[in-house]
Amino acid sequence: EVQLLESGGGLVQPGGSLRLSCEASGFTFSSYVMTWVRQAPGKGLEWVSQISGSGVNTYYADSVKGRFTISRDNSKNTLYLQMNSLRAEDTAIYYCAKRITILGALDYWGQGTLVTVSS
Amino acid sequence: QSALTQPRSVSGSPGQSVTISCTGTTSDIGGYNYVSWYQQHPGKAPKLMIYDVTKRPSGVPDRFSGSKSGSTASLTISGLQAEDEADYYCCSYAGSYTWIFGGGTKLTVL
Numbered sequence: 709e710v711q712l713l714e715s716g717g718g719l720v721q722p723g724g725s726l727r728l729s730c731e732a733s734g735f736t737f738s739s740y741v742m743t744w745v746r747q748a749p750g751k752g753l754e755w756v757s758q759i760s761g762s763g764v765n766t767y768y769a770d771s772v773k774g775r776f777t778i779s780r781d782n783s784k785n786t787l788y789l790q791m792n793s794l795r796a797e798d799t800a801i802y803y804c805a806k807r808i809t810i811l812g813a814l815d816y817w818g819q820g821t822l823v824t825v826s827s
Numbered sequence: 828q829s830a831l832t833q834p835r836s837v838s839g840s841p842g843q844s845v846t847i848s849c850t851g852t853t854s855d856i857g858g859y860n861y862v863s864w865y866q867q868h869p870g871k872a873p874k875l876m877i878y879d880v881t882k883r884p885s886g887v888p889d890r891f892s893g894s895k896s897g898s899t900a901s902l903t904i905s906g907l908q909a910e911d912e913a914d915y916y917c918c919s920y921a922g923s924y925t926w927i928f929g930g931g932t933k934l935t936v937l
Contacts, residue, residue: 818872
């Protein structure tokens with residue numbers, strides 16, 4: 709059974725940093741593209757970032773480019789999102805998700821972790 | 828890059844059919860066959876319902892179907908059931924390894 713378990717969310721001040729983790733199980737982690745998607749309170753979904761199976765190729769939404777860094781440790785079956793220079797508008801539930809194919813849909817999602825940026 | 832356009836809400840009675848539209852541009856929906864639809868119940872993670880425009884993952888009832896015409900994709904739910912009441916989001920590949928979601932549609936089963 710595929711499982712994705714996020715952690716690392718919390719309350720952080722504007723300008724601060726936070727690192728999210730997503731521990732994967734039930735599939736060959738290194739074979740799949742992984743993605744972060746966020747959802748602001750009461751709002752819709754927003755694609756944030758994606759990383760190839762090897763970790764070599766990374767992609768970002770314009771809204772987070774230069775501030776967020778996606779990475780993975782295939783030996784630990786874990787995906788990360790390092791978030792720096794956080795802003796109030798980054799407040800959201802952050803979901804990690806597994807992509808079916810490189811460009812395809814997200815077939816498994818974690819339960820999400822809440823990040824709140826506030827002073 | 829603006830979100831794909833979805834109606835804010837749709838409704839239908841049990842047993843009826845409803846269709847949710849998702850309008851984009853030639854740079855996203857119109858340019859690729861990587862449209863997917865997600866169902867989200869309150870407080871839960873999204874669930875994949877349709878991928879690659881028309882395909883259903885195993886376990887998703889065949890009451891759910893997807894289609895696309897030009898730059899507009901659609902999700903049709905036939906034989907509405909109470910448990911279908913949820914928010915629905917469309918998503919499309921938008922080129923250069925970026926993806927765009929719709930604003931979401933709240934489905935109410937009357």
